[in-house]
Structures are given as C-alpha cells and as structure tokens.
Amino acid sequence: MPSDDLRLIGGEFAAPEKEALFQAERLPETIRHVRLILIFSVIMNSLFLFSDARFYGGPHFLPAISARLLVVGASCAAVWAVRTTGSFPALQRVMVVWQAISAVGVAYLCSTRSDIALFVLLMLPALYMLAVPTSFRWTVLSCVFCTGVLLCGYLLPSPVPDTALGIVMATVMSNAPILLFVMRWNRLRRLEWTAVRAAGRANGELAESRRLYETMFRAVPVPIVVSRQADGQFVSINDAGMDFFGIPDGASIAQYTTRDIVPLDQRRRLQGILEAHGSARDQEIVITIRGGVRRDILLSIEAVQADGVPCVVSSLVDITSRKAMEERIRVAANHDVLTGLANRALFQTSLDGALAQAREEGSTVGLILIDLDAFKEVNDTLGHDAGDTLLKAVGHRLTEVTEPDDLVARLGGDEFVVIARSGSLQHPEGRDLTALSERILSALRPPIDIRGRIVAPRASLGIAVYPAHADNAPDLFTNADLALYAAKGAGRNRATTFEPGLRAVIEDRVTITREMRSTLDAGGLIPFYQPKILLATGRIIGFEALARWQHPTRGLLTPTDFATVFDDPDIGIAVGQNLRRQIFADVADWIGSGHDPGRVFFNLSSAQFAQGDLADVLLAEIAAVGLSCDRFGIEVTETVLLAGNGNRVGPILETLHTAGLRIALDDFGTGYASLTHLKQFPVDEIKIDRSFVRDLERDPDDAAIVAAVLQLGRSLALDVTAEGIENNAQAHFLLAKGCSYAQGYLYGRPMPGDQVPGILTDSNERARSVVFG
Numbered sequence: 001m002p003s004d005d006l007r008l009i010g011g012e013f014a015a016p017e018k019e020a021l022f023q024a025e026r027l028p029e030t031i032r033h034v035r036l037i038l039i040f041s042v043i044m045n046s047l048f049l050f051s052d053a054r055f056y057g058g059p060h061f062l063p064a065i066s067a068r069l070l071v072v073g074a075s076c077a078a079v080w081a082v083r084t085t086g087s088f089p090a091l092q093r094v095m096v097v098w099q100a101i102s103a104v105g106v107a108y109l110c111s112t113r114s115d116i117a118l119f120v121l122l123m124l125p126a127l128y129m130l131a132v133p134t135s136f137r138w139t140v141l142s143c144v145f146c147t148g149v150l151l152c153g154y155l156l157p158s159p160v161p162d163t164a165l166g167i168v169m170a171t172v173m174s175n176a177p178i179l180l181f182v183m184r185w186n187r188l189r190r191l192e193w194t195a196v197r198a199a200g201r202a203n204g205e206l207a208e209s210r211r212l213y214e215t216m217f218r219a220v221p222v223p224i225v226v227s228r229q230a231d232g233q234f235v236s237i238n239d240a241g242m243d244f245f246g247i248p249d250g251a252s253i254a255q256y257t258t259r260d261i262v263p264l265d266q267r268r269r270l271q272g273i274l275e276a277h278g279s280a281r282d283q284e285i286v287i288t289i290r291g292g293v294r295r296d297i298l299l300s301i302e303a304v305q306a307d308g309v310p311c312v313v314s315s316l317v318d319i320t321s322r323k324a325m326e327e328r329i330r331v332a333a334n335h336d337v338l339t340g341l342a343n344r345a346l347f348q349t350s351l352d353g354a355l356a357q358a359r360e361e362g363s364t365v366g367l368i369l370i371d372l373d374a375f376k377e378v379n380d381t382l383g384h385d386a387g388d389t390l391l392k393a394v395g396h397r398l399t400e401v402t403e404p405d406d407l408v409a410r411l412g413g414d415e416f417v418v419i420a421r422s423g424s425l426q427h428p429e430g431r432d433l434t435a436l437s438e439r440i441l442s443a444l445r446p447p448i449d450i451r452g453r454i455v456a457p458r459a460s461l462g463i464a465v466y467p468a469h470a471d472n473a474p475d476l477f478t479n480a481d482l483a484l485y486a487a488k489g490a491g492r493n494r495a496t497t498f499e500p501g502l503r504a505v506i507e508d509r510v511t512i513t514r515e516m517r518s519t520l521d522a523g524g525l526i527p528f529y530q531p532k533i534l535l536a537t538g539r540i541i542g543f544e545a546l547a548r549w550q551h552p553t554r555g556l557l558t559p560t561d562f563a564t565v566f567d568d569p570d571i572g573i574a575v576g577q578n579l580r581r582q583i584f585a586d587v588a589d590w591i592g593s594g595h596d597p598g599r600v601f602f603n604l605s606s607a608q609f610a611q612g613d614l615a616d617v618l619l620a621e622i623a624a625v626g627l628s629c630d631r632f633g634i635e636v637t638e639t640v641l642l643a644g645n646g647n648r649v650g651p652i653l654e655t656l657h658t659a660g661l662r663i664a665l666d667d668f669g670t671g672y673a674s675l676t677h678l679k680q681f682p683v684d685e686i687k688i689d690r691s692f693v694r695d696l697e698r699d700p701d702d703a704a705i706v707a708a709v710l711q712l713g714r715s716l717a718l719d720v721t722a723e724g725i726e727n728n729a730q731a732h733f734l735l736a737k738g739c740s741y742a743q744g745y746l747y748g749r750p751m752p753g754d755q756v757p758g759i760l761t762d763s764n765e766r767a768r769s770v771v772f773g
Contacts, residue, residue, distance in 0.1 A: 010136030011187030107153030232258035246290035339395035347409035437495035461495035528750035542598035572607020629660030690724025
C-alpha cells in the first residue's frame with residue numbers, strides 16, 4: 001500500500017501513485033473548478049475589452065484590444081479543451097498553456113504602464129498560484145514564468161523606471177508568502193483527504209462488520225437473546241431463538257421477558273453470578289417455553305451495554321435430548337437389561353452407601369446372596385429364551401417380597417442379591433433376615449409355566465450381616481458368598497447364615513491353588529493308571545489315567561482333595577497340559593518296550609475346554625510323540641457338558657472323535673439330561689458310576705438302575721464300563737447283564753507309570769482266575 005508521507009517542499013504525497021490517486025479522485029471537482037476559472041476569465045476579459053474602448057485613438061488602444069482578445073481566445077480554447085480531458089495530467093497541460101498565453105497577453109497590457117498595470121503585475125501570479133489547480137512544480141514554474149513575463153512587459157519598454165528594482169523586489173516578496181501558503185494548503189488538503197479516506201474505510205468496515213454481525217447473529221443455529229437487565233424484556237433475538245421459543249414471524253418480541261421463562265430461584269442465582277463476575281458460562285437450568293413445555297438448556301450470559309441500556313446477551317443450547325439420553329444411559333449403566341433390576345455397578349455403589357449410612361446411624365445392613373439351583377438345566381433343556389423368562393420372573397418375585405428401601409440386584413447369570421436395611425444395634429429384632437430369606441424361598445417356590453413346560457424355581461441363599469460378620473463391603477460380600485457355598489453343599493434350596501468357620505473353606509482353596517502352582521513347576525503332579533479289563537475274558541484292554549498330587553506334607557492326594565484348583569481356568573489348563581505330556585510319554589515308553597497298553601483314557605476338565613484350540617493342541621501333542629490317536633480316549637463328565645463352555649465342547653469332541661479318539665461319558669446317571677447328551681455329543685462309551693455298583697448286591701434300586709443303563713447301552717450300540725468293582729459278585733452280576741468292560745480294585749488299584757509294564761506282563765491269567773475263580 002502506498003505511503004501517506006508528504007513531501008517537505010510542496011506538501012504533496014511522496015509516493016507518485018498516491019498523488020495520482022489523490023488527483024484522480026478529485027478530478028471531477030477539479031474540472032468544475034477549472035471551468036469556472038476559465039468562464040470567469042472569459043467574462044471578465046470580455047468586460048475589460050468593452051472597457052478598453054475608452055483608449056480608442058490613444059497609444060494604449062491597440063495593445064489593450066490585442067491582449068484582451070488573446071486572453072479571451074485562450075480562455076475559450078481552454079474551455080473547449082477541458083471538455084475532452086480525462087486525467088489530471090491532461091488537464092494540467094491545458095491550464096499551464098492557458099496560463100502562459102494569458103501571461104503573455106497580460107504582459108503586453110502591462111507594457112502601457114497604466115495605473116492598473118502595476119496592480120496586475122503583483123496580483124496575477126498570486127491568482128494563478130491560488131486558483132489554478134496544478135502540481136506544486138508547475139505552480140512554481142508558472143509563477144516564475146508569469147512573473148518574469150509581466151516584469152519584462154512592464155519594465156523593458158524605455159525608459160526603465162527608477163523604481164524597477166523595487167518593483168522586482170516587491171513582486172518576489174509578494175509571491176514568496178503565497179508559495180508558502182500553497183505548500184500549507186496542499187498539505188492540509190491531502191491530510192484531510194487521507195483522513196476522509198481513513199474515516200470512509202473505517203465506516204465501511206464498521207458497516208460491513210455490523211452487516212456481518214447481523215448476518216451471523218441471525219444465522220447462528222444456537223438461540224441467542226438480548227434482553228434488558230432491569231426487567232428481562234427481549235430486545236433482540238435471532239432466528240434460532242424465534243424457532244426455539246415458538247415466536248411467530250412478525251410478532252413483537254417486546255411482549256416476551258425472561259421472567260416468564262426462567263424460574264425465580266434460577267434468575268436470582270444467575271443475577272448473583274452476573275453481578276459478581278459479569279458473565280456466566282455453561283449453566284444448566286430448566287426453563288418453560290411457549291405452551292408450558294419444559295426444556296433443559298445450557299445457558300451462557302454476558303452483561304453488555306446497548307445504546308447505554310444495561311442488557312444481557314444469552315446463548316442457549318437445548319440439551320433436553322442429551323439429558324434424556326444421559327438418563328437412559330445412566331439407567332442402562334446401572335440396571336440389568338433383562339430384568340430391569342439394579343446391576344452389579346449400582347449394587348456396589350448402593351452397598352457402599354448403605355454401609356456408610358449404617359456407620360453413622362449405628363444400624364445394620366443385611367446382604368442376601370441368591371443363586372438359582374439347576375438353572376443350567378433349564379437353559380440346556382428348554383433353551384435360553386426359557387432361561388430369560390425364568391430370570392425375569394425371579395426378579396419380579398424378589399421385588400415383591402422385599403421392602404421398598406431394600407435393593408434387589410442381578411449380578412449376572414443366575415445370581416441375585418438383596419441389600420436389606422435392618423434395625424438399629426439397640427434393637428436388632430427390628431429386621432429378621434432369616435424370616436426374609438424364608439419369604440424369598442417361599443416366593444420362588446410356585447411353579448412357572450414356560451411354553452407349556454412347568455418349571456419350579458429353586459434357590460440357595462447366603463446371608464451375611466454388617467457389622468456382625470464384616471465391617472466393609474468386600475468382606476461382607478465374600479462372607480455371604482461363603483454362606484451361599486455352604487447352602488449349596490448342604491443340599492441346595494435353603495438359606496445359610498455366615499459363620500466364621502466357613503472362611504476356612506476359602507482359605508483352603510487359596511492355599512491349595514497356591515501350592516498347585518508350585519507343584520506344576522516342581523513336578524509333583526503325576527499320572528496314575530488304573531487297568532480297564534474286558535469283563536468277558538479278564539484281559540487288560542486299556543487304562544484310565546488319574547491325576548495324583550505328591551504333596552510334600554499331606555502325602556499322595558487324589559483329585560477329590562484338590563478339585564477346587566480347576567475353578568481357576570489358568571491352573572486347570574496348566575494341569576491338563578502337564579498330565580497329558582506325562583501320559584503321552586509313558587504310553588510311548590511302554591510301546592517302545594514291547595508292551596501293548598491298549599487304549600489309555602484321560603480326563604478333560606471344564607477349564608480345559610475354555611482353551612479354544614484344545615483339539616489342535618492335543619492332536620499335535622500326540623503326533624509329537626509318534627503315536628496314533630487310536631491309542632487314546634477322552635473321558636468327560638456331565639458337569640463338563642453343562643459348564644459355561646458347552647458351546648465349545650461339542651465341536652472339540654467332534655474333532656477329536658473324527659481323528660480317532662474314543663469319547664467316554666463318565667459318572668453316567670449322576671448328572672442331568674444324560675439322554676440329551678448321548679444324542680448331542682459323539683459318545684462311544686458310557687461309564688456307570690461307582691455309587692450304583694457299590695450296593696447293587698444289596699440295593700434292588702441300584703441293581704435296576706445298572707441293568708437299565710446296560711440295556712440303554714445295547715440299544716444305542718454304546719460300550720458300557722462299570723467302575724468301582726471290588727468283589728466277584730459284582731463282576732458276575734455285571735457280566736450276566738451284558739457289561740462289556742470293568743474297572744475297580746478287584747482288578748487293580750491306580751498305580752504309577754513304572755509299574756504298568758509289570759502288570760501287563762502277567763495280567764491275562766490272573767485276571768481270568770479272578771473273574772471265574
């Protein structure tokens with residue numbers, strides 16, 4: 001952008017382009033000014049022309065008439081030339097030529113040395129400098145030329161006046177102040193022009209800014225309201241605000257005030273913030289708009305002055321939908337989707353709050369943990385939809401039987417919990433938790449019709465009370481869980497209150513788990529092998545691998561002693577891998593030594609089926625020792641089939657069965673829905689649990705059950721193995737009923753792997769003599 005600096009001499013802009021812009025903007029006005037000067041010159045010199053007629057016959061007549069005609073002609077020509085002028089330089093050239101011609105003409109007049117000639121000599125240069133619009137350079141040059149020509153015209157005709165020097169000095173002295181005035185005038189005009197332009201730009205920018213503000217104010221999608229601070233009357237509002245408040249187009253906004261919208265208590269609170277800070281940001285309030293509709297908004301306000309009137313600018317964000325969504329999210333985050341009960345998160349928060357309140361009030365809090373009995377049976381036999389229906393019915397019944405101040409929550413699966421606020425420590429009889437538990441059991445007892453099937457809910461309950469049983473939430477829950485575990489162990493469908501002795505159970509679990517981790521590293525877990533014989537001949541046709549733990553202080557332990565470690569998936573998987581490696585290595589050694597151990601079965605626990613690639617890993621381990629799959633079999637219990645990994649068990653067993661491993665269903669008859677499992681899974685063999693074999697000689701029911709299972713095996717073309725045979729009478733009964741295979745102390749106790757080759761060497765005759773002896 002060109003500089004606004006002015007020249008020290010002349011007062012014009014130092015930048016040529018800025019000076020040209022100044023002259024170009026003023027050109028129309030300059031042209032009008034020049035026309036006036038030229039027309040004035042024509043008129044005045046024409047009048048003087050008539051006046052000069054008085055010199056007719058005298059020596060001054062010819063010079064006067066000639067000079068006047070020259071000036072009038074030059075002025076007329078200049079008027080005509082100005083008509084076609086389109087720029088200041090062109091106009092300036094016309095004026096400079098006009099001045100030169102006029103100066104020559106007037107100098108000729110001055111040669112007469114008339115009384116007015118001296119006045120013209122002094123005044124004409126000044127008039128040119130003051131009136132004729134030319135650049136300072138041409139103003140000076142025109143002044144010098146005009147003054148020189150006039151002095152020559154006045155002084156050169158002989159004789160030269162005695163006052164010639166004085167006249168020259170007077171002319172110079174009179175022109176010098178005029179030049180200084182022209183310089184100052186040039187400077188002032190340009191400063192004024194610059195100021196006017198700056199003001200124009202500022203006003204234009206201000207107007208543009210105002211237009212932009214108005215446009216933005218109207219277009220902003222957020223409702224914005226300007227209201228008077230004194231009475232809340234609306235002063236201005238944007239389009240979004242009109243829509244938000246339901247103000248019709250063309251309606252006067254003066255009839256609307258914030259007092260009709262914002263509650264009094266909220267207005268006072270906001271006014272206090274405004275007076276203290278001058279503004280308020282992101283204030284959540286509830287307002288009432290047209291039609292009595294309540295809206296949640298996020299409000300920001302700012303105190304301003306509008307034409308000297310204190311006002312408030314308010315911007316509103318409608319968060320009604322967001323608040324509703326937050327409420328739905330809060331409910332969803334704290335409530336079970338299926339039953340609508342409180343979930344684990346809300347239960348934990350509520351329990352912490354209840355205990356804190358109980359500490360302050362000196363009251364007690366009861367915790368009742370509820371677990372449905374045989375819920376998996378409902379899911380597996382009737383489907384998950386039926387299970388969901390049962391869970392919703394249980395949740396409804398629990399809500400009906402508890403107090404309004406109690407909290408009923410579903411922790412997940414088939415686990416529920418009740419937080420029961422009891423009486424004070426001084427009056428513990430105020431709430432009988434045992435009676436409440438009985439009411440819960442009674443409420444759950446009535447059967448439920450689910451798709452035409454009658455389901456009778458049953459539950460086990462564990463009770464713990466603050467502060468009698470624990471003084472914090474984690475311990476209180478743990479103790480209730482221990483009581484629940486005891487209730488299940490005592491036969492289910494009952495309530496058990498926590499006792500300190502129950503904690504020893506969990507401590508034993510922790511100890512067993514910790515020691516098992518160490519044992520896996522030290523090699524204390526080993527497989528024992530129990531012979532499996534062909535009942536008809538007494539020949540050993542295989543073995544069952546059984547886990548044994550050589551405990552450093554408790555001696556040799558069976559799985560019954562450390563069954564709880566399988567509740568930990570990581571340990572359960574590690575135990576299985578450890579045993580399999582030893583079993584595969586033992587079988588490979590026996591075969592390498594020339595012995596035929598037949599088919600060796602090993603057990604897979606529920607924890608191992610949590611390993612998604614179990615089938616691939618197991619088959620790779622067998623291949624790694626160079627054995628074929630027909631050397632091995634897998635035993636699973638119905639508990640495994642009912643566990644949470646049931647959806648994985650089927651595909652894994654199918655893969656292993658296809659590879660050549662036999663599948664045996666262990667402890668048959670002691671679980672649920674055995675016939676369903678025989679149909680659902682690739683079972684080759686069923687094993688009669690020892691609990692049925694033990695008393696079959698004395699208990700007709702056991703004998704009948706065993707006979708029925710054997711008949712079932714024949715009907716389904718399944719092999720049947722009887723476990724726990726301890727005498728010849730049991731063996732003869734089973735053989736007579738068509739049992740294929742047998743295991744038990746009668747044929748051999750579980751033994752370490754290094755004893756197997758010996759028993760394989762001398763087994764057939766000894767086994768036959770035992771069976772038929």
